[in-house]
Amino acid sequence: MSVDFLHPEKGAAIDTNVPALELRGIDKRFPGVVALDNVDFILEPGKIHALMGENGAGKSTLIKIIAGVYGKDAGTIRMRGREVDIKSPRDSLKEGIKVVFQEIALISEFTVAENIFLEGYPTGRAGSIDWKKIRADSAALFDRIGFNVDPSARTGSLPVSQQQMVEIARALAHEARVVVMDEPTSSLTPNEVSLLFTVIRRLAALGIAVVYVSHKLDEVFEIADTVTVLRDGRHISTRPIGEHTSDTLIQDMIGRRIDNLFPRKRGAAGSKIALSVEKLSTAKKLNDVSFEARAGEVLGFFGLMGAGRTELAKAIVGYDPITAGTITVDGSRLAPHDTRTGVKLGIGLLTEDRKSEGLMGELPVYQNASLASLGAFARLGFVDKASEHRAVQDYVDRFRIKTPSLFQQVKNLSGGNQQKVLIARWLMRGLKVIVVDEPTRGIDVGAKSEIFALIDRLAGEGLAVIMMTSEMPELLGLADRIAVMCEGRLTAIMSREEATQEKILNAAIG
Amino acid sequence: MSELTHASAPKRFVGRQLLGSSQLVLGAILAALCIAISIAAPQFYSEANIIAILRQCALVLIVASGMTMLIITAEVDLSVGASLAFVGCIGMAVLNSTHSLSLGMLAALAFAGGVGLFNGLVVTRLRVNSLIATIGTMMMLQGGVYLFTREAVQNHNQMASFTDLGAGYVGAVPVPVILAALIFVVAYITLRFTTLGRYLYAVGANDKAVRLSGLRSERLKLFAFVVTGLCVGVAGMILSSLMNAGQPTAGRGFELTVIAAVILGGTSLLGGRGSLFGTLLGVLVLKVIDNGIIILGWNQDLQMVVPGVVIILATYLDIIRNRANVR
Numbered sequence: 001m002s003v004d005f006l007h008p009e010k011g012a013a014i015d016t017n018v019p020a021l022e023l024r025g026i027d028k029r030f031p032g033v034v035a036l037d038n039v040d041f042i043l044e045p046g047k048i049h050a051l052m053g054e055n056g057a058g059k060s061t062l063i064k065i066i067a068g069v070y071g072k073d074a075g076t077i078r079m080r081g082r083e084v085d086i087k088s089p090r091d092s093l094k095e096g097i098k099v100v101f102q103e104i105a106l107i108s109e110f111t112v113a114e115n116i117f118l119e120g121y122p123t124g125r126a127g128s129i130d131w132k133k134i135r136a137d138s139a140a141l142f143d144r145i146g147f148n149v150d151p152s153a154r155t156g157s158l159p160v161s162q163q164q165m166v167e168i169a170r171a172l173a174h175e176a177r178v179v180v181m182d183e184p185t186s187s188l189t190p191n192e193v194s195l196l197f198t199v200i201r202r203l204a205a206l207g208i209a210v211v212y213v214s215h216k217l218d219e220v221f222e223i224a225d226t227v228t229v230l231r232d233g234r235h236i237s238t239r240p241i242g243e244h245t246s247d248t249l250i251q252d253m254i255g256r257r258i259d260n261l262f263p264r265k266r267g268a269a270g271s272k273i274a275l276s277v278e279k280l281s282t283a284k285k286l287n288d289v290s291f292e293a294r295a296g297e298v299l300g301f302f303g304l305m306g307a308g309r310t311e312l313a314k315a316i317v318g319y320d321p322i323t324a325g326t327i328t329v330d331g332s333r334l335a336p337h338d339t340r341t342g343v344k345l346g347i348g349l350l351t352e353d354r355k356s357e358g359l360m361g362e363l364p365v366y367q368n369a370s371l372a373s374l375g376a377f378a379r380l381g382f383v384d385k386a387s388e389h390r391a392v393q394d395y396v397d398r399f400r401i402k403t404p405s406l407f408q409q410v411k412n413l414s415g416g417n418q419q420k421v422l423i424a425r426w427l428m429r430g431l432k433v434i435v436v437d438e439p440t441r442g443i444d445v446g447a448k449s450e451i452f453a454l455i456d457r458l459a460g461e462g463l464a465v466i467m468m469t470s471e472m473p474e475l476l477g478l479a480d481r482i483a484v485m486c487e488g489r490l491t492a493i494m495s496r497e498e499a500t501q502e503k504i505l506n507a508a509i510g
Numbered sequence: 511m512s513e514l515t516h517a518s519a520p521k522r523f524v525g526r527q528l529l530g531s532s533q534l535v536l537g538a539i540l541a542a543l544c545i546a547i548s549i550a551a552p553q554f555y556s557e558a559n560i561i562a563i564l565r566q567c568a569l570v571l572i573v574a575s576g577m578t579m580l581i582i583t584a585e586v587d588l589s590v591g592a593s594l595a596f597v598g599c600i601g602m603a604v605l606n607s608t609h610s611l612s613l614g615m616l617a618a619l620a621f622a623g624g625v626g627l628f629n630g631l632v633v634t635r636l637r638v639n640s641l642i643a644t645i646g647t648m649m650m651l652q653g654g655v656y657l658f659t660r661e662a663v664q665n666h667n668q669m670a671s672f673t674d675l676g677a678g679y680v681g682a683v684p685v686p687v688i689l690a691a692l693i694f695v696v697a698y699i700t701l702r703f704t705t706l707g708r709y710l711y712a713v714g715a716n717d718k719a720v721r722l723s724g725l726r727s728e729r730l731k732l733f734a735f736v737v738t739g740l741c742v743g744v745a746g747m748i749l750s751s752l753m754n755a756g757q758p759t760a761g762r763g764f765e766l767t768v769i770a771a772v773i774l775g776g777t778s779l780l781g782g783r784g785s786l787f788g789t790l791l792g793v794l795v796l797k798v799i800d801n802g803i804i805i806l807g808w809n810q811d812l813q814m815v816v817p818g819v820v821i822i823l824a825t826y827l828d829i830i831r832n833r834a835n836v837r
Contacts, residue, residue: 319722343724357722360715362782371712372723378705425723 020045020209026075035061043209050224058233067099068092098171099180108156113138141169161192180211262477266460269297274464275433280325285311285488293464300479308488309468313437317349318342346432361411366392368410372429395424416447437468486510536791547802568686572745575697576738584714584781585640591764592651597746599756602663619743626739630732655758663756676751698786714781
């Protein structure tokens with residue numbers, strides 16, 4: 001009894017009394033982490049169901065289980081009342097579930113129509129692919145969702161918003177009963193967002209259950225019928241949107257008090273301005289950003305995905321070009337787009353993407369640690385290996401970097417230890433300002449507090465620490481002052497005393 | 511306690527470097543080849559033959575020294591063969607008109623270094639993939655040399671010092687071998703002991719990390735391109751001395767021999783990994799095979815076939831050895 005969306009009059013009616021998808025008692029554990037703990041999640045056909053929670057709350061784990069990317073450790077999944085076993089993305093698709101991830105999963109070299117029918121091209125006589133039918137059917141699908149994309153356009157040439165439409169059309173071609181959208185608006189303009197919302201409402205009108213994953217409150221209030229909040233891997237609440245206000249929703253998302261993961265040992269920040277950024281803009285993201293950071297303070301930058309934190313981090317260390325503005329480190333102007341003078345003046349970036357921008361995976365620990373300071377160990381261009389090794393060993397001991405030897409390839413270390421090696425790289429160089437971008441990304445819970453302690457120590461040693469983070473506890477636990485970004489602009493800057501999670505989230509939403 | 515780790519760690523490292531590198535496999539292949547050939551043809555071990563092998567190695571080793579640096583930075587230069595021929599013609603022409611070996615040499619180095627600089631700028635500034643960029647340069651040079659001269663540039667003044675460059679001896683050792691040894695040692699020391707060498711490995715391993723550390727990754731790559739070019743300049747002059755003429759047709763396929771030797775020596779095309787010692791072994795293996803085929807009186811066409819087999823075999827053995835190490 002499948003529904004033919006091209007010809008709905010031929011299909012069977014959707015029974016609205018039986019949940020389209022019913023997850024009960026879902027558990028999922030990763031080494032050292034309980035990602036989901038006895039979570040229920042029930043979707044009604046024709047309803048738009050928002051899934052909310054902070055980073056690490058378990059939203060993405062849950063949708064990955066729905067998508068068949070992860071297997072569940074316990075619990076049951078029912079599609080329209082029938083228990084199903086989803087073991088792979090293919091199973092999930094077969095059951096009529098379509099997940100649109102943030103990273104578009106289309107073949108960019110193919111045309112729109114080719115992508116839509118990727119899993120099964122309609123064939124004509126002699127088994128040849130019936131291109132005419134493919135184009136016609138694609139056009140009919142777009143017509144149903146009320147969106148127009150040229151079916152013969154090359155997919156890669158379309159903007160992200162239209163590629164999302166192609167993914168949605170693909171869901172319809174697969175006769176999906178459940179469509180999951182993971183933070184679909186993170187790279188869309190407001191106009192594109194309202195178009196997307198129109199399409200999502202059409203999906204619901206077709207009887208499809210839509211899951212809308214987001215942490216943007218305004219969007220959720222605009223589009224959702226029901227909201228489920230997860231926190232720390234547990235189900236907190238499921239309520240109709242009408243029963244929520246911003247405050248109750250934020251309360252559900254945050255809930256707990258932040259425990260003292262963050263032992264503060266450093267004293268108060270000094271008064272010396274270590275970094276001053278004025279009216280900084282970049283071509284793609286940043287818009288007129290100005291702030292100052294003092295020696296010895298941790299200035300935290302919070303923002304939702306796409307707010308421009310990483311862009312800011314890369315611009316102020318001179319890695320990315322800027323279109324306007326000035327950056328002053330310790331009284332000297334920084335030449336824009338020049339990491340060389342940046343490092344000379346004493347500003348460096350601890351990158352969010354360790355693997356592709358930080359580590360030299362094939363090379364040993366000691367070479368990774370000494371990269372930025374090698375000149376200090378050289379005489380007439382020759383490296384004094386003994387003094388280099390001694391200096392690195394010193395950091396390995398002080399930071400408790402777990403490595404069998406200095407000669408271990410750094411790719412074999414754990415995430416936390418790799419991060420410590422990269423922090424050592426900068427400390428060996430001696431900086432005045434360090435920009436840390438998502439310092440605990442990909443680091444397991446145990447090592448996180450060690451990284452926090454190191455950041456505290458950096459500030460204690462008189463560095464200005466600029467910390468980009470999307471983790472609220474990290475922000476409130478470490479920062480002396482908090483700056484909030486939204487869509488490339490600085491929307492608020494406040495001291496830790498006056499900061500509340502509500503204030504921060506409100507500023508982040510813009 | 512930490513003193514102890516300091517003392518023992520470097521030793522372990524040396525041991526691991528010897529055992530854990532593809533050089534062990536390659537050394538074994540080289541030894542097996544030498545033994546097998548000398549059993550079949552005892553004249554393999556004659557002094558004359560060994561000198562002949564070394565002379566054969568010299569040209570390849572000179573260019574492979576630069577190429578090793580370049581491949582370590584994760585770039586490659588396919589134009590070295592075409593450049594080699596062009597350089598010989600230009601060097602010879604300048605020599606003919608100026609009667610000065612130093613001016614001829616200078617012209618050769620300037621031209622070859624210029625080719626390296628051009629390749630480097632195209633790759634680092636225009637961001638054209640080095641494989642494609644240097645194929646382009648190769649084609650330009652292969653055609654360009656015929657615009658420069660339709661036929662071989664003959665040696666008009668037969669200067670003794672120029673002839674010595676290719677055919678001379680110091681004691682029992684041919685001059686090209688001495689030049690190759692000098693270039694090899696300088697390159698070896700640079701890669702092994704200097705900050706510059708370390709940065710070359712670093713830029714190949716992760717050029718973004720290098721840039722974030724306040725170093726100019728483009729300059730480092732440019733440097734390696736120019737060094738490779740200069741090596742071609744030296745090799746081109748030696749070659750024209752050996753042939754007593756600048757030959758526009760010389761050097762066809764030379765780039766493949768050079769790159770094969772470097773890769774055979776365990777240098778990764780992905781960058782960040784490799785050693786000049788491995789390159790030396792790679793050159794020796796290829797040239798011993800060449801020599802063996804001649805000495806044994808086999809079909810000369812096998813000179814291309816056998817090295818091809820050896821490259822695949824050596825790389826495969828290296829993969830097997832890596833797998834065994836992981837376990």
